[in-house]
Amino acid sequence: MKPPTDTDTLTAPADTTAVENPAVGIDQTAGNFSYKVDYAFDAGTGLSEDTVRYISSVKKEAPSILEFRLAALKKFFAMPMPTHWATKDLENIDFQKIRYYLSQGQKPKRTWDEVPDDIKKTFERLGIPEQERKFLAGVEAQFDSEAAYSNIKAIVAKQGVIFVNSTEGLREHPELFKKFFGKVIPTGDNKFSALNSAVFSGGSFIYVPKGVKVAQPLQAYFRINAENFGQFERTLIICDEGAEVTYMEGCTAPKFSTSTLHSAVVELVALKGAKIQYITVQNWSNNVFNLVTKRGIAHEDAEIKWIDCNIGSRLTMKYPGVVLKGERARGEVISIALANDGQHQDTGAKMIHAANYTTSNIIAKSISVGQGRSTYRGVVHIPKHLKGCKNNTECDALLINTNSRTDTYPAITVRGDKNSTQHEASVSKVSEDMIFYMQQRGLTEGQAMSLAVNGFINDLARQFPMEYSVELKRLIDLEMEGSVG
Amino acid sequence: MSATTLTAPTALVGSFTTEAFAAHLASLPPSLPAWWLDRKRAAYARFAALPMPARTDEMWRFSNIGTLTLDGFTLPTVDTELARASIPNSLIGIPQAAKLVFANGRLFSRELLSAERAARGVIVDTLQNALVKHEAIVREHLLTQPPKLGSPKFAALHEAFLADGAFIFVPRDVHLDLPIGVFSYALGATAAVFPHTLVVAGENARVSIVEYFGSGNDTEAQFAAGANDLYAGHGAQIDYIGKQDWSHRALSFQANSTIVRRDARVQSLNLHLGARQARHESLSQLAAPGAFSEMLALTVAEAGQEFDQRTLQIHQAPYTKSDLLYKNALRGTAKTIFSGLIVVDSDAQKTDAYQSNRNLMLSDDAEACSLPGLEIQANDVRCTHGATSSRIDPEQEFYLQSRGIAKEQADQLLTFGFFEEVLNRLANDDLHEALRTLIQTKFKK
Numbered sequence: 067m068k069p070p071t072d073t074d075t076l077t078a079p080a081d082t083t084a085v086e087n088p089a090v091g092i093d094q095t096a097g098n099f100s101y102k103v104d105y106a107f108d109a110g111t112g113l114s115e116d117t118v119r120y121i122s123s124v125k126k127e128a129p130s131i132l133e134f135r136l137a138a139l140k141k142f143f144a145m146p147m148p149t150h151w152a153t154k155d156l157e158n159i160d161f162q163k164i165r166y167y168l169s170q171g172q173k174p175k176r177t178w179d180e181v182p183d184d185i186k187k188t189f190e191r192l193g194i195p196e197q198e199r200k201f202l203a204g205v206e207a208q209f210d211s212e213a214a215y216s217n218i219k220a221i222v223a224k225q226g227v228i229f230v231n232s233t234e235g236l237r238e239h240p241e242l243f244k245k246f247f248g249k250v251i252p253t254g255d256n257k258f259s260a261l262n263s264a265v266f267s268g269g270s271f272i273y274v275p276k277g278v279k280v281a282q283p284l285q286a287y288f289r290i291n292a293e294n295f296g297q298f299e300r301t302l303i304i305c306d307e308g309a310e311v312t313y314m315e316g317c318t319a320p321k322f323s324t325s326t327l328h329s330a331v332v333e334l335v336a337l338k339g340a341k342i343q344y345i346t347v348q349n350w351s352n353n354v355f356n357l358v359t360k361r362g363i364a365h366e367d368a369e370i371k372w373i374d375c376n377i378g379s380r381l382t383m384k385y386p387g388v389v390l391k392g393e394r395a396r397g398e399v400i401s402i403a404l405a406n407d408g409q410h411q412d413t414g415a416k417m418i419h420a421a422n423y424t425t426s427n428i429i430a431k432s433i434s435v436g437q438g439r440s441t442y443r444g445v446v447h448i449p450k451h452l453k454g455c456k457n458n459t460e461c462d463a464l465l466i467n468t469n470s471r472t473d474t475y476p477a478i479t480v481r482g483d484k485n486s487t488q489h490e491a492s493v494s495k496v497s498e499d500m501i502f503y504m505q506q507r508g509l510t511e512g513q514a515m516s517l518a519v520n521g522f523i524n525d526l527a528r529q530f531p532m533e534y535s536v537e538l539k540r541l542i543d544l545e546m547e548g549s550v551g
Numbered sequence: 552m553s554a555t556t557l558t559a560p561t562a563l564v565g566s567f568t569t570e571a572f573a574a575h576l577a578s579l580p581p582s583l584p585a586w587w588l589d590r591k592r593a594a595y596a597r598f599a600a601l602p603m604p605a606r607t608d609e610m611w612r613f614s615n616i617g618t619l620t621l622d623g624f625t626l627p628t629v630d631t632e633l634a635r636a637s638i639p640n641s642l643i644g645i646p647q648a649a650k651l652v653f654a655n656g657r658l659f660s661r662e663l664l665s666a667e668r669a670a671r672g673v674i675v676d677t678l679q680n681a682l683v684k685h686e687a688i689v690r691e692h693l694l695t696q697p698p699k700l701g702s703p704k705f706a707a708l709h710e711a712f713l714a715d716g717a718f719i720f721v722p723r724d725v726h727l728d729l730p731i732g733v734f735s736y737a738l739g740a741t742a743a744v745f746p747h748t749l750v751v752a753g754e755n756a757r758v759s760i761v762e763y764f765g766s767g768n769d770t771e772a773q774f775a776a777g778a779n780d781l782y783a784g785h786g787a788q789i790d791y792i793g794k795q796d797w798s799h800r801a802l803s804f805q806a807n808s809t810i811v812r813r814d815a816r817v818q819s820l821n822l823h824l825g826a827r828q829a830r831h832e833s834l835s836q837l838a839a840p841g842a843f844s845e846m847l848a849l850t851v852a853e854a855g856q857e858f859d860q861r862t863l864q865i866h867q868a869p870y871t872k873s874d875l876l877y878k879n880a881l882r883g884t885a886k887t888i889f890s891g892l893i894v895v896d897s898d899a900q901k902t903d904a905y906q907s908n909r910n911l912m913l914s915d916d917a918e919a920c921s922l923p924g925l926e927i928q929a930n931d932v933r934c935t936h937g938a939t940s941s942r943i944d945p946e947q948e949f950y951l952q953s954r955g956i957a958k959e960q961a962d963q964l965l966t967f968g969f970f971e972e973v974l975n976r977l978a979n980d981d982l983h984e985a986l987r988t989l990i991q992t993k994f995k996k
Contacts, residue, residue: 151609451915465930469897474925478938479613481919483912486941493927493934 112162115139118264121167125233125267128240138253138263145257153410155381159355164327166265166298222280227311228273229284232300235271242273246304250333250389251361259359262298262331269299269330274309274340283312283345283531301332305340305368312343314534327355328379334362334370338392341369347534349378349541352408356382361416364424366392373529375402376411377541385443387416390424390455401430402523402538405438405470406545414443414476415459419485423454430461431523434470435545444476446487453484461491464522466515466546496522516546564599565621566743566774567708575626575712582683586690594710601704610701613888613920614859618828620802624743624774626712629654633738637767644988645981647761648729649675654736656714656744672722675731678747681718688720692751692782696808700832700861705804709745709776716747721756723784730759730790730982735777737797738767743774750780752787752815759790759979766798766825773801775826780808783815785839790818792982794989797825799856806832811871813839820977822986823850823858824993830859837864837871837899846875847973851993852917854883862891864906866899875906878973880966880994881917890922893936897928906936911943911969913962967991 110117118139122132147156222229228239235243253263274280305311328350336342342362350356356379362370372386388397399415417426432440442461463472474491496518504514520527520539527535572595576588603619604611634654650662658677663669674685681689698706717733735746752758766773775797783789797803803826811817823829835844850858864873879887889908910919921938943965951961970990977983 150607450918463925463927465927465932468900468930469928470930471928472925473927474923474936476921476923476938477612478921478940479918480910480912480940481917482915483917483942484915485912487939488941489921489923489936489938491923491925491936493925493932495930495932 111165113139113164113166113265117166121265121267124167127233127236131236134248134253135264135266138260139265141254142257142260142264145254145260147257152383153381153412155410156355156357159327167267222282222284225278225280226275227278227280228271230271232266232269232271232302235302239271239273242304243271243302246333246335247302248333250335250363251331251359255359258329258357259331262300262329262359266298266300266331268297269301269332270303270313271301272303272311272313274303274305274311276306277308278306279310280312283314285314297326297328297330299330301330302335303333303342303344304335305337305342307337308339309337310341312345312531314345314531315347326353328357329355330358330360332358332360336362336364336368336370336395338365339367340365341371343371343373344386345373345530345534346375347538347541348374348376348382348384351378352380352406354379356384358382358384360384360386361389362387362397363389363391364395364397366421367394368392369396369398371398371400372415373400374413375530375534375538376413377404377538377545378409379411380408381410381412383412385414385416385445387418387445388426389418389420390426391420392424393421394423395421396424397426399428399430400526400529401428401442402526403430403432403440404542404545405432405434405440407436407438410439410441412441412443414441414445416445417447417457418445419448419452419455419457422452424452425456427457428459428461429526430459431464431526432461432472433464433466433519433522433542434472435466437467437469437471439471439473441473441475442491446476446478446480446489448480448482448485448487450481452482455485457487459487459489462522463491463493464519465493465495466519512547516543519546563602566624567598567621567712569595569599571626572711575714579714580679583679584682584686584690587682590694591711591713594707598704598707598711601707603704604701608701610861610890612890612922614830615828615857615886618802618857621774623741623772625739625741627655627739627742629657629659630738633767634659634736637738638734638736644985645761646729647732648673648727650732650734651675651677651717652734652736653715653717653746654738655742656735656746658715659736668727671725673725673727674718674720676718678713678716678718678749681720681749685718685720688751689718689749692780693749694778694780696780696810696834696836698806698832699834700806700863702804702806702830702832705776705830706778706806709747709778709804709806712743712745712776713747713778714745716749719748719750719758719760721752721758721787723753724755725753726757727759730761730792730979733760733762735762735764736767737765737771737773737775737801739773740771741773742771744777746775746777748779750789750791751782752784752789754784755786756784757788760792761982762791762793763796764794764803764825765796766801769798769825770800771798773798775801775803775805777804778806778808781810781817781819783809783811783817783842785813785815787812787815788817789815790978792820792822792977792986794822794986795825795829795831796822797829799825799827801826801829803829804832805830807834809833809835809844811835811837811839811842811844814841815839816843816845818845818847818976820847820849820973822990823848823852823860824990827855828857828859831861833860833862835862835864835873837866837868837873839868840870842868843872844874845976846873846877847976848877849970849973849990850877850879850887851990852879852881852885852887854885857886857888859888860890862889862906864891864893864904866893866895866902866904869898869900869902871899872903873905876909876973876976877907878909878911878969879919880911880913880969881919882913884916885914886918886920888920888922889938890924891936892924892926893934895927895929895932895934900929900931902929902932902934904932904934908938909969910938910940911966912940913942913966963994966994
């Protein structure tokens with residue numbers, strides 16, 4: 067999340083020695099560190115009713131929330147691992163070796179000065195400098211479980227926007243959030259949404275009042291900072307009639323030797339005519355299981371757009387979805403995945419059409435490097451007696467090395483003769499002619515490859531806010547390094 | 552362990568009990584080789600032990616599991632009078648080099664190859680005869696590919712109860728100018744049949760096969776578990792057309808397995824018209840460089856019918872090509888499922904694979920499910936797939952109407968045009984014409 071620097075441009079290699087990769091000069095160990103942190107509240111390792119009761123009591127939650135958590139825990143234990151369709155790698159998660167709650171115990175901070183120094187250091191290494199606040203309307207930075215830093219610019223608060231963490235949201239605005247909490251994604255939707263419902267902490271709850279258009283994106287930065295520690299944030303965004311908001315979520319995590327688990331639940335509600343755009347750049351370290359459930363409900367004339375970019379983690383399973391509940395609602399998923407050695411990006415989208423004249427669009431691009439494996443999995447469902455529904459799905463996969471792997475598993479169901487769907491997918495490699503041409507123009511093979519890969523995703527990357535697309539480009543350069551030759 | 556002494560729970564075997572299996576074995580000629588009978592016993596044991604497909608079974612996603620049944624069927628012998636009355640004389644209106652007609656799994660009639668063709672080494676015979684006379688070839692190719700598309704239970708049932716089928720062998724460098732006809736009929740209200748066709752084409756051989764599956768009449772609640780094996784040796788060319796027209800109350804399973812060797816080419820077209828619920832599994836293995844498999848299918852799905860088509864294109868060698876086009880037209884409350892997968896092994900560089908599923912929705916109650924899949928482990932490949940579902944293009948409809956063609960007629964023209972894209976791929980014009988007539992007749996009914 068740095069502003070663009072001269073290392074980002076490929077065009078001026080003249081004054082330097084020929085660099086193998088434009089990413090040279092970026093500290094590639096950034097994000098690869100951890101600080102000792104005093105965990106004031108620690109639920110210990112393992113998962114039981116006591117863990118859940120402990121989390122709930124620390125958060126001083128209402129009894130109804132505790133009940134919700136306990137019911138979810140039962141469901142979690144009862145549900146099987148979905149390995150009949152998903153990768154067997156899931157069986158390597160040992161739920162009893164994971165810490166389910168850690169917190170500094172501090173209340174969310176309102177100004178930068180109040181943030182403890184060591185946490186500031188972490189953020190600095192992550193590249194969230196203080197001056198960035200100038201760019202961003204509000205920052206809800208999550209350090210481990212609890213929001214360590216929360217800053218809503220006066221302008222946004224004045225508009226009546228509520229931007230709090232999940233604990234605060236349920237405690238202070240129950241009338242607003244309880245109505246939709248757990249409704250878009252029911253507890254039993256899948257095993258991991260049940261797990262999240264049992265042990266959730268952190269995440270953002272946002273309410274945008276009628277007609278309010280939040281001009282600048284709201285942002286949260288998540289980060290895992292303890293070995294064997296799962297992070298289970300819960301986000302709920304409600305956009306009232308005619309309102310508009312963009313939310314950005316980005317992740318990096320330090321590298322640890324044993325696996326960690328990240329299992330978030332994100333629910334979006336776009337009421338009549340509202341617009342929500344949810345942007346994610348996921349760059350967990352290569353030992354993280356990232357199993358996330360994301361879904362939005364779009365009412366009449368509303369629009370929900372997921373922009374989802376997955377670069378890190380050992381295994382990501384994430385299929386952002388939109389339930390198109392009102393007439394003329396629109397859903398869109400733009401997905402970019404990059405899988406390198408030892409990574410499996412199992413991503414995709416779900417579009418559930420439930421009203422007439424609803425439209426949805428899915429564009430997914432994946433890049434597999436080395437022995438990386440990227441998978442597109444999608445669901446498009448148009449039930450009976452609807453008319454004028456349309457879906458367009460495009461998946462393109464780019465394979466860099468001879469042993470790279472890609473899979474596509476879409477599932478499309480259409481009923482009736484008044485709707486239309488189209489799905490297209492292609493698999494290709496970077497053309498040798500293209501690389502040769504660029505080398506002939508003086509670029510190294512690595513630079514040429516980076517440029518080609520960036521070109522492959524360029525039309526999608528352009529849809530990201532500028533600072534994200536810059537970061538994305540840099541991340542791709544880093545991942546591409548050493549993949550050729 | 553002898554399978555005949557095994558007592559399986561009836562829920563798992565339905566009408567196909569150990570007694571029925573013992574009776575089936577007893578009905579076979581004593582000349583059959585022991586290895587084949589052993590394989591049948593082993594298959595029966597597998598069939599009896601395997602569970603029915605479950606709702607959570609990914610290979611059966613979207614399929615209606617509740618209507619699958621093994622109960623209420625019989626293994627009738629052939630009633631010659633009934634067969635004479637039910638089986639028409641002229642089967643497909645084009646000349647054939649040879650013909651085999653089976654009724655309830657037993658040979659009913661045949662037309663032999665001309666002496667000239669037989670002298671070149673072409674063999675068209677029953678499986679029962681071939682198991683004795685050409686044992687080595689049959690053993691090498693008959694049901695040797697494991698079922699990979701979700702129906703090991705029904706594949707085992709087929710193997711256990713397979714009584715007779717067609718065996719076609721074309722030796723090296725021989726080109727057969729006319730197609731060979733194989734016809735399988737199910738006769739009787741509850742008849743269960745297990746048709747099989749084995750085709751082996753030697754190096755640079757050429758052969759085309761027209762296969763037909765039909766019932767005595769359209770109201771019989773029959774059962775079919777069929778399979779075929781197509782083997783194309785180096786440089787060989789096989790054209791296969793299968794027309795499934797079982798009774799509209801039949802339950803049908805069909806598993807096709809194709810192996811394409813170096814520079815060989817196999818084109819298969821399956822027409823799906825009959826049965827209340829039909830599952831068709833088609834496996835194509837591109838085993839050596841230059842192999843090409845073209846997989847085509849046309850389905851006319853009407854009121855209440857469910858067509859469940861599962862395909863697998865496996866590219867095992869570099870420079871192989873596959874091209875799949877499955878088209879479904881859906882009317883009434885019909886349901887179609889297309890689940891296709893292209894697998895490219897890690898050393899199958901330069902693969903060119905295509906997979907396309909088009910669903911034409913002609914009714915507001917029809918349902919089309921598409922699961923077009925790819926699993927690619929090599930990077931220098933061209934693999935694409937596409938799936939669409941929609942109604943007749945209103946613009947094309949409008950254009951025809953503006954030219955004075957009534958809407959109904961315009962829709963029919965456009966629907967026939969939709970089928971024509973598949974039929975156009977056939978090299979044999981007579982066959983093209985015959986099939987077009989067949990489909991259009993069926994469609995106008």
